[in-house]
Amino acid sequence: xxxxxxxxxxxxPLMGAFVLLTISGSPERVIKNVRHVGLWxxxxxxxxxxYVLFHFDMSCGDLQMVEKSAHTFFxxxxxxxxxxxxxxxxxxxxxxxxxxxxxxxxxxxxxxKAHMFCVLVLESLVIGGFLAMDTFLFFVFFESLxxxxxxxxxxxxxxxxxxxxxxxFLYTFFGSLGLFVALIYVYQATGSFEPEVIxxxxxxxxxxxxxxWGFFLAFAVKVPMFPVHTWxxxxxxxxxxxGSIILSGVLSTLGAYGLLRFVLPFFPEACSFYQPLVFVxxxxxxxxxxxxxxxxxxxxxxxxxSSVAHMGIVTLGLFSARPAGLEGAIFQxxxxxxxxAGLFMAVGCLYDxxxxxxxxxxxxxxxxxPLGATCxxxxxxxxxxxxxxxxxxxxxxxxxxxxxxxxxxxxLAVTSVVWSAxxxxxxxxxxxFGAEKSLNISDFSAREALTxxxxxxxxxxxxxxPHVLLQTARPAVYGLLVTKGIERDVxxxxxxxxxxxxxxxxxx
Amino acid sequence: MFSLxxxxxxxxxxxxxxxxxxxxxxxxAFAPQNRNVKMSYIHYSLLLxxxxxxxxxxxxxxxxxxxxTFLFDSSTHFLKILLLSCALLIFLMALFIKELRVLFSFENxxxxxxxxxxGMCVFSAADLLVLFVALELHVLPIYLLLVSQKQESSTLExxxxxxxxxxxxxxxxxxxxxxxxGASGTTQFVDLYRWSSEQIMLWGNMFKDVPYVxxxxxxxxxxxxFKLSLVPFHLWTPDVxxxxxxxxxxxxxxxxxxxxxxxxxxxxxxxxxxLHTVVKPFLTYAAFISMIWGGMGALYQTNVKRMMAYSTIAxxxxxxxxxxxxxxxxxxVILFYLAIxxxxxxxxxxxxxxxxxxxxxxxxxxxxxxxxRERSPYLAMMMTLLLLTMAGLPPFPLFFGKLMLFxxxxxxxxxxxxxxxxxxxxxxxxxxxxxxxxxxxxxPEAATE
Numbered sequence: 001x002x003x004x005x006x007x008x009x010x011x012x013p014l015m016g017a018f019v020l021l022t023i024s025g026s027p028e029r030v031i032k033n034v035r036h037v038g039l040w041x042x043x044x045x046x047x048x049x050x051y052v053l054f055h056f057d058m059s060c061g062d063l064q065m066v067e068k069s070a071h072t073f074f075x076x077x078x079x080x081x082x083x084x085x086x087x088x089x090x091x092x093x094x095x096x097x098x099x100x101x102x103x104x105x106x107x108x109x110x111x112x113k114a115h116m117f118c119v120l121v122l123e124s125l126v127i128g129g130f131l132a133m134d135t136f137l138f139f140v141f142f143e144s145l146x147x148x149x150x151x152x153x154x155x156x157x158x159x160x161x162x163x164x165x166x167x168x169f170l171y172t173f174f175g176s177l178g179l180f181v182a183l184i185y186v187y188q189a190t191g192s193f194e195p196e197v198i199x200x201x202x203x204x205x206x207x208x209x210x211x212x213w214g215f216f217l218a219f220a221v222k223v224p225m226f227p228v229h230t231w232x233x234x235x236x237x238x239x240x241x242x243g244s245i246i247l248s249g250v251l252s253t254l255g256a257y258g259l260l261r262f263v264l265p266f267f268p269e270a271c272s273f274y275q276p277l278v279f280v281x282x283x284x285x286x287x288x289x290x291x292x293x294x295x296x297x298x299x300x301x302x303x304x305x306s307s308v309a310h311m312g313i314v315t316l317g318l319f320s321a322r323p324a325g326l327e328g329a330i331f332q333x334x335x336x337x338x339x340x341a342g343l344f345m346a347v348g349c350l351y352d353x354x355x356x357x358x359x360x361x362x363x364x365x366x367x368x369x370p371l372g373a374t375c376x377x378x379x380x381x382x383x384x385x386x387x388x389x390x391x392x393x394x395x396x397x398x399x400x401x402x403x404x405x406x407x408x409x410x411x412l413a414v415t416s417v418v419w420s421a422x423x424x425x426x427x428x429x430x431x432x433f434g435a436e437k438s439l440n441i442s443d444f445s446a447r448e449a450l451t452x453x454x455x456x457x458x459x460x461x462x463x464x465x466p467h468v469l470l471q472t473a474r475p476a477v478y479g480l481l482v483t484k485g486i487e488r489d490v491x492x493x494x495x496x497x498x499x500x501x502x503x504x505x506x507x508x
Numbered sequence: 509m510f511s512l513x514x515x516x517x518x519x520x521x522x523x524x525x526x527x528x529x530x531x532x533x534x535x536x537a538f539a540p541q542n543r544n545v546k547m548s549y550i551h552y553s554l555l556l557x558x559x560x561x562x563x564x565x566x567x568x569x570x571x572x573x574x575x576x577t578f579l580f581d582s583s584t585h586f587l588k589i590l591l592l593s594c595a596l597l598i599f600l601m602a603l604f605i606k607e608l609r610v611l612f613s614f615e616n617x618x619x620x621x622x623x624x625x626x627g628m629c630v631f632s633a634a635d636l637l638v639l640f641v642a643l644e645l646h647v648l649p650i651y652l653l654l655v656s657q658k659q660e661s662s663t664l665e666x667x668x669x670x671x672x673x674x675x676x677x678x679x680x681x682x683x684x685x686x687x688x689x690g691a692s693g694t695t696q697f698v699d700l701y702r703w704s705s706e707q708i709m710l711w712g713n714m715f716k717d718v719p720y721v722x723x724x725x726x727x728x729x730x731x732x733x734f735k736l737s738l739v740p741f742h743l744w745t746p747d748v749x750x751x752x753x754x755x756x757x758x759x760x761x762x763x764x765x766x767x768x769x770x771x772x773x774x775x776x777x778x779x780x781x782x783l784h785t786v787v788k789p790f791l792t793y794a795a796f797i798s799m800i801w802g803g804m805g806a807l808y809q810t811n812v813k814r815m816m817a818y819s820t821i822a823x824x825x826x827x828x829x830x831x832x833x834x835x836x837x838x839x840x841v842i843l844f845y846l847a848i849x850x851x852x853x854x855x856x857x858x859x860x861x862x863x864x865x866x867x868x869x870x871x872x873x874x875x876x877x878x879x880x881r882e883r884s885p886y887l888a889m890m891m892t893l894l895l896l897t898m899a900g901l902p903p904f905p906l907f908f909g910k911l912m913l914f915x916x917x918x919x920x921x922x923x924x925x926x927x928x929x930x931x932x933x934x935x936x937x938x939x940x941x942x943x944x945x946x947x948x949x950x951x952p953e954a955a956t957e
């Protein structure tokens with residue numbers, strides 16, 4: 001590597017954000033320039049992440065392109081690195097931010113500078129979170145991103161935005177305080193914030209029990225898991241389109257990533273001790289959120305609850321601590337990120353046409369907007385888990401991984417396929433095939449199509465070729481499992497051939 | 509043998525007094541002719557404080573001077589530099605902020621000098637009586653400064669409250685000192701330290717039952733808690749902060765708190781170290797209740813100055829939690845936190861002053877910050893950064909102060925205070941963000957409701 005591309009990935013959006021501050025002139029000019037600076041910065045970052053992918057060695061499970069500062073600051077080291085897992089989420093983030101900026105192209109007119117500033121700062125913080133290979137550095141990124149998010153929701157959100165933004169902020173802050181204390185404790189026990197050192201250290205069972213909660217709660221709030229999800233519906237609904245996309249697509253992924261990266265390998269015994277509890281919470285979350293989603297008349301709220309249901313499947317997979325479950329969870333995280341982002345964008349497009357989120361106000365859109373209907377149909381079918389789309393692969397792998405451990409609970413979770421079909425198809429039927437309302441609605445504009453089509457394309461691509469993604473993550477996942485002996489009988493993956501990605505032998 | 513070099517440890521103090529004399533002469537000579545003299549005082553003070561600060565940075569000694577009454581070590585050095593920098597910053601701000609300039613008439617500048625001088629002596633005091641005198645030198649000018657401004661009933665009320673309660677706390681301190689003297693036969697820190705370690709060897713944990721000592725410690729700690737505005741001696745803080753002029757609250761909340769914290773931290777963490785087990789429960793509960801009480805109190809305030817008063821109580825609770833850990837770790841954490849906290853508060857109050865200057869009535873309610881982003885976006889941005897710092901959010905410096913606090917608390921396994929600190933910072937987030945909310949998110953229509 002000639003230059004530190006990972007640092008550049010973090011700092012490029014930040015630089016873009018500060019360039020934004022220098023823009024001045026007549027309002028129209030400012031709007032135009034701000035949009036373009038934002039778009040091009042995020043695009044450049046996306047290409048930079050592709051460049052990183054190009055230089056990334058897929059067969060290696062270790063951290064790559066590591067950047068480590070020689071000095072520590074309060075014991076914190078500026079250490080970045082990328083492995084298969086963070087590579088995937090890095091791409092997801094840079095990809096989604098480009099689309100976010102594109103999707104909120106027309107939404108934000110007033111104070112567009114502040115909006116774009118927040119989005120770019122948020123991007124750099126999220127990327128920092130995914131790349132940080134020092135636990136405390138991760139925490140700093142993880143908590144800093146509350147600030148731009150607070151402004152995005154509070155400044156640009158809907159009518160109830162104040163309540164939403166405070167709920168979001170305080171809930172997440174509450175969670176991260178426990179993480180803060182737990183991290184300090186971990187440092188004092190192990191003498192380092194570096195994950196490798198912490199993983200090598202064995203905590204006593206009693207310590208693990210406490211530390212587990214400190215870590216788990218912070219990430220569970222962000223994911224969000226069932227009992228601490230109550231901030232989510234309000235926040236997702238009140239946030240502007242950009243906020244909803246980043247929250248659901250990237251931030252909840254970051255929470256799950258924290259579970260995967262820190263909680264599972266640091267406290268394996270506590271994880272297996274609390275596994276039943278997490279399973280129950282996940283499954284309850286899945287079923288409960290599905291039913292609540294079914295009861296919604298508001299489209300955005302429906303998508304928000306469906307997001308809770310999908311993330312429940314992710315935590316189920318993560319805590320199964322089996323290769324299939326973990327890979328499925330990672331896959332599901334990506335698919336959830338893309339799906340909910342796509343659905344929020346689509347719902348936003350519909351909102352722009354009628355200025356309402358109420359499902360019953362729409363009807364028979366399929367004839368008026370064939371392109372839109374097709375895009376949303378693919379998204380909905382993927383959310384339902386139709387084979388051939390991303391949603392199917394993730395859910396299937398998770399169920400496959402978790403089934404041997406808790407057959408009953410997984411059987412309950414499998415019903416989520418039925419429930420999601422229930423509410424999503426109901427949504428689709430009402431909005432796109434419902435009774436004719438003699439509405440005059442235009443089809444997607446070129447810009448809207450350009451935001452949704454890439455997502456639809458990616459969903460179909462990975463639905464048909466899931467091994468591309470799974471192969472990237474696999475070495476890192478096995479590395480994670482083997483390091484701490486989480487799964488004592490990890491089966492080495494069979495050499496992969498195309499199209500044969502999901503073959504696992506039965507566990508002995 | 510006396511030689512001038514013996515005076516070197518108090519060089520900055522001497523410079524300050526000399527500067528004060530020159531100022532007085534200047535005033536006598538030129539005040540009647542020159543109308544714009546006030547501005548020149550501020551320029552002069554700026555120069556003087558820059559010189560004193562330079563002198564202070566250059567002067568660094570280790571040891572105790574003047575028959576065991578004046579000590580100088582690295583923490584003294586640090587605290588004095590902090591105090592002088594804050595004073596310098598205040599004068600610097602006075603150049604640009606009209607409301608602060610109004611405060612600095614000749615008499616007030618003299619009082620201000622005396623107060624800073626007292627503060628510097630407090631940090632160097634190595635004897636309880638010197639400490640008391642220095643503290644009075646620091647506090648008495650503040651009473652005068654408080655009352656010297658416009659005679660509004662609220663200001664008067666605040667001043668009288670502060671004066672009576674402050675006088676009472678000084679009495680308590682003196683009373684405690686006399687009890688300690690009665691028990692130990694000394695007022696010097698070095699001897700006190702030796703004496704208390706001997707006693708703790710003799711008595712062990714029964715030490716608190718030794719006649720006079722327990723009583724003396726209660727009085728001294730009570731007076732200290734008053735200065736720090738820790739619960740249960742905090743009640744003056746909101747009234748005085750709200751009632752007095754913002755330019756004075758400004759001074760109280762920064763220089764006043766630096767002096768108080770420096771004094772208490774030295775006494776607890778360096779002088780009566782052997783007695784720490786005795787004072788620890790008291791400090792622990794005072795810190796815990798202050799953190800929670802300050803946070804809860806700030807939640808319901810509509811006056812920003814009053815909110816800042818409660819937030820001060822909470823922050824002093826944070827510092828007291830490091831006191832409860834004690835020892836050199838506690839001391840260094842306190843200094844670290846203070847060094848970030850004091851300038852932040854200073855700048856935040858400067859923002860409040862600027863805002864107050866634009867208001868018809870001098871009431872800094874939350875409402876008066878509504879839509880600040882439209883009226884003065886840079887002020888709003890500055891305040892946002894400072895409030896986020898006060899809330900202790902990550903990229904901002906006070907986060908690292910909080911990190912150090914948590915660090916000491918966790919390493920001493922003090923879970924009660926860890927919980928209190930976490931809970932209080934959660935509440936803190938809410939009330940600091942509420943100001944940001946009013947500045948940025950609230951719509952102008954609501955103002956007419």
